[in-house]
Amino acid sequence: MLELALDARRGSFHLQVECRLASPWTVVFGPSGAGKSTLLRLLAGLDRARHSEPVRGRLSFDGHALTDTDSGLWLPPGHRQTALVTQHPALFPHLSVAANVAFGLRSLDRASRAQRVDEMLTLVDAKALTNRRSQDISGGQAQRVALARALAPGPRLLLLDEPFSALDGVASDALLDRLQQWLQRNRVQTVLATHDVSDALTIGAEVMLLREGRLTALGPAAQVLAAERERIAQRLKTP
Amino acid sequence: MDWQAFALSLRLATVTTAILLAVAVPLAALLVLGRGRWLPAIETLTTLPMVLPPTVLGFFLLVLLGPRTAFGRGIAALLGHPLAFSFDGLVVGSVIYSLPFAVQPLVAGFASVDTALVDAARILGAGPVRLVLSIFVPLARRSLLAAVVLSFLHTVGEFGVVLMLGGDIPGATRTLSIALYDQVENFDYASADRTAAILLGLSVLALAVIYSTQKRGSRRRA
Numbered sequence: 001m002l003e004l005a006l007d008a009r010r011g012s013f014h015l016q017v018e019c020r021l022a023s024p025w026t027v028v029f030g031p032s033g034a035g036k037s038t039l040l041r042l043l044a045g046l047d048r049a050r051h052s053e054p055v056r057g058r059l060s061f062d063g064h065a066l067t068d069t070d071s072g073l074w075l076p077p078g079h080r081q082t083a084l085v086t087q088h089p090a091l092f093p094h095l096s097v098a099a100n101v102a103f104g105l106r107s108l109d110r111a112s113r114a115q116r117v118d119e120m121l122t123l124v125d126a127k128a129l130t131n132r133r134s135q136d137i138s139g140g141q142a143q144r145v146a147l148a149r150a151l152a153p154g155p156r157l158l159l160l161d162e163p164f165s166a167l168d169g170v171a172s173d174a175l176l177d178r179l180q181q182w183l184q185r186n187r188v189q190t191v192l193a194t195h196d197v198s199d200a201l202t203i204g205a206e207v208m209l210l211r212e213g214r215l216t217a218l219g220p221a222a223q224v225l226a227a228e229r230e231r232i233a234q235r236l237k238t239p
Numbered sequence: 240m241d242w243q244a245f246a247l248s249l250r251l252a253t254v255t256t257a258i259l260l261a262v263a264v265p266l267a268a269l270l271v272l273g274r275g276r277w278l279p280a281i282e283t284l285t286t287l288p289m290v291l292p293p294t295v296l297g298f299f300l301l302v303l304l305g306p307r308t309a310f311g312r313g314i315a316a317l318l319g320h321p322l323a324f325s326f327d328g329l330v331v332g333s334v335i336y337s338l339p340f341a342v343q344p345l346v347a348g349f350a351s352v353d354t355a356l357v358d359a360a361r362i363l364g365a366g367p368v369r370l371v372l373s374i375f376v377p378l379a380r381r382s383l384l385a386a387v388v389l390s391f392l393h394t395v396g397e398f399g400v401v402l403m404l405g406g407d408i409p410g411a412t413r414t415l416s417i418a419l420y421d422q423v424e425n426f427d428y429a430s431a432d433r434t435a436a437i438l439l440g441l442s443v444l445a446l447a448v449i450y451s452t453q454k455r456g457s458r459r460r461a
Contacts, residue, residue, distance in 0.1 A: 046358050078364035090355035094377045103373075104363030146359075153363065 002026075002157065002189060006057040008042060015039060015213040021191065024184060025205030027221065028193040035213040036193035037086075040159045042067070043191070044084040045077040061157055061189075083155035085163040089146035091134040097121070097145050098130045104153035120148035123182055124175065139166035144175065151182075158183065160192040173202070200225055240433045243410050244418035251326070251414060252394040255333040259341040259390045262334070264383075267345035268371045272357075289339040297403025300332050304404070324406050329414075332404040333394045340389040348382020349375045381452055388445045395441060 002021040009015075015035040028036045041047045043059060045066065059067040061082075066075050091100050101117045108116060121127045124144040129137055134145065143166050150158070164172040180203070183190055194200060200207055200221055207224040209217040217224045270282055288296055304322040305311045315321040322328035352375055360374050376383060398416040405412030407421065415434055422431040 044358075044362055046361070077358075077362045078366070082362065084358075084362050086355070088355050090353065090359040092356060092360070092374065092378075103360070103365075106364070149359075149363070 001062060002043075002191070003058070003060045004039075004043075006039070006042060006059070008038065008047075008057060010038060010047075013038070013213060015042075017210070017213075017215045019208065019215055019218055021189075021206065021208070023206035024187075024189055025180070025203055026189075026191045027200040027203055027205050027207045028191060028210055029195070029197065029200045029207050029225065030210035031195055033212075034195075034210040036195070036210055037161050038213075039210070040084060040161050040191065040193055043157070043159055044082055045075055045080050046084075081154075081156040082159060083150035083153070083157070084159040084161065085143075085147050085150045086161040087163065087165045089139070089142035091142050091145055091149070093133075093135040095134060096130075097126070097132050097134050097137065100134050100145060101149045101152050103149060116152055117148075120152045121145070123151070123178060124148045125178075140168075140171065143167060147175075147179070151188075154186070156188060158188050158190045160190065162194055162196075163192075176203070197225060240430060240437075241413070241415070241418040241422075244413050244415050244434075245437065247326075247410065247413065248395050248415040251329055251333060252391045254330050255337060255394045256341075256387055256390045258330070258334050259337060260383075260387065263338065263341035263345055263386060263390075264371060264376065267342050267349050268367065268375060270342070270346050271349040271375075272367065272370070285342050286339050288336050289343075293336060293397065293399025294403055296336055297332060297400040300328075300335070300400070300404050304328055304331065323404060324408060324412060326405075326411055329401060329405045329412055332400045333397060336397055336400045337390045337393045340393045341386045344382045344385040344389065345379065348379030348385075351382075352378045384452055385449050388449055392442055392445050396438060 003019075004021070005018045007014075007016050013033075013035065015038050017035075017039060028039060030036055038047070042057070043066070057067060057069050058065065061080075065071075065073055066080050066082075067073060091097075092103065095103070098114075098117050098121075101120055102113050105113045105116055117130070118127065121130055124147050126141060126144040126148060129141055129145060134142065137145065143163055147163060164175060167175065192199070192203065192205075203221070205221060207217070207219065207221045208215060209224050266281075266285065270278065270285075301323050302308065303310055304314060306315065306321060311321065311323070318327065322331060356374060356378070357370065360370055365373065395414075396416055397414075398420070401412065401414050401417060402420075405414075407413050407417050413421075415438060419431055419434040419438070422428070422434060
């Protein structure tokens with residue numbers, strides 16, 4: 001379970017969120033600029049390094065504090081057992097696809113590392129890319145590899161920030177389906193940020209509605225996004 | 240042609256460049272990744288030798304490393320000889336004098352690395368050392384080459400610091416630049432021509448290497 005009590009400022013933007021996310025999948029839904037990416041970066045522990053440390057805040061996952069500004073606690077990103085996959089795959093361009101996926105697996109021996117890389121690339125349907133240079137693959141392929149790289153170390157919390165934007169609808173749905181099964185099997189809690197209402201409705205998860213940095217609703221997708229669903233249905237009816 | 244001065248210059252430049260590389264890579268990473276109010280102070284100190292007249296820097300070092308200061312006496316007791324007017328003293332002076340020429344290209348190179356890559360590496364567990372060795376250095380290798388070449392050439396060509404700190408001792412502190420000065424002073428223009436031509440050739444060759452590498456890099460990116 002993820003517990004958030006954040007009051008963070010970034011320039012004129014103010015993010016205020018206080019909630020508990022207990023569902024295996026939570027979709028953070030909101031328009032661009034609502035604070036979705038900021039929230040995910042704070043959860044990943046990245047933003048302290050950029051001088052935008054929460055003014056006040058506590059983040060904890062399964063009872064363990066990740067950030068607690070009152071006690072000065074801040075776990076570095078690599079110690080949170082958290083993975084973040086964003087729209088920008090950020091593959092290391094000087095490394096092969098396999099070396100990218102193996103980057104977070106230093107603690108494993110060579111054979112286990114190779115096996116893990118193979119397993120992760122198979123999951124995202126990118127095994128054929130194993131020995132390719134990461135700068136020579138397409139945007140959609142890079143997003144698959146970035147996902148494999150993030151999952152390889154076995155995170156307990158997965159943060160996804162519109163990670164399949166370069167994939168077409170069919171490929172994205174197929175990957176999402178496989179990913180959901182894998183995450184469920186491996187008990188990985190997932191938070192997906194999106195501004196695409198169809199993503200939120202397809203996954204059928206708990207939805208957290210974010211507007212201008214404020215949490216405006218939290219609950220089942222069908223309930224929280226009822227108005228959005230109605231709007232889309234009306235649009236489809238219109239000739 | 241003063242081959243002794245030539246060999247000494249190459250030795251001085253090689254040792255200085257090796258030390259600078261070991262110092263400048265972590266320093267540049269600190270300037271790019273670091274936080275805190277003391278960073279501008281470090282940046283200022285690192286860049287100072289670039290704008291300070293070499294004779295002024297040489298004079299300060301001569302006084303600091305000489306027998307007048309406790310530091311200089313301590314170093315002399317430790318090494319068994321004073322640093323001033325010795326090859327080791329020249330190395331210290333050259334490292335300080337050429338520091339900005341090693342640090343600046345590296346800072347520019349490290350800062351140009353996509354922050355998303357740095358974030359990805361940090362989430363995957365990379366600490367500062369791995370971040371520098373696995374991400375910054377390979378992705379900023381052209382800046383690393385520029386730092387090496389500029390440090391080497393700057394050391395080969397330095398005059399003011401060498402003269403103030405090392406004097407003109409053949410085989411110990413007389414570098415090519417000092418030899419050229421001596422040759423001109425003695426109206427030995429034929430030798431001065433050759434010495435100057437070697438210094439010019441080295442500079443042109445090194446810049447050609449930097450620019451051709453950068454061209455190859457940008458063609459590969461295109």
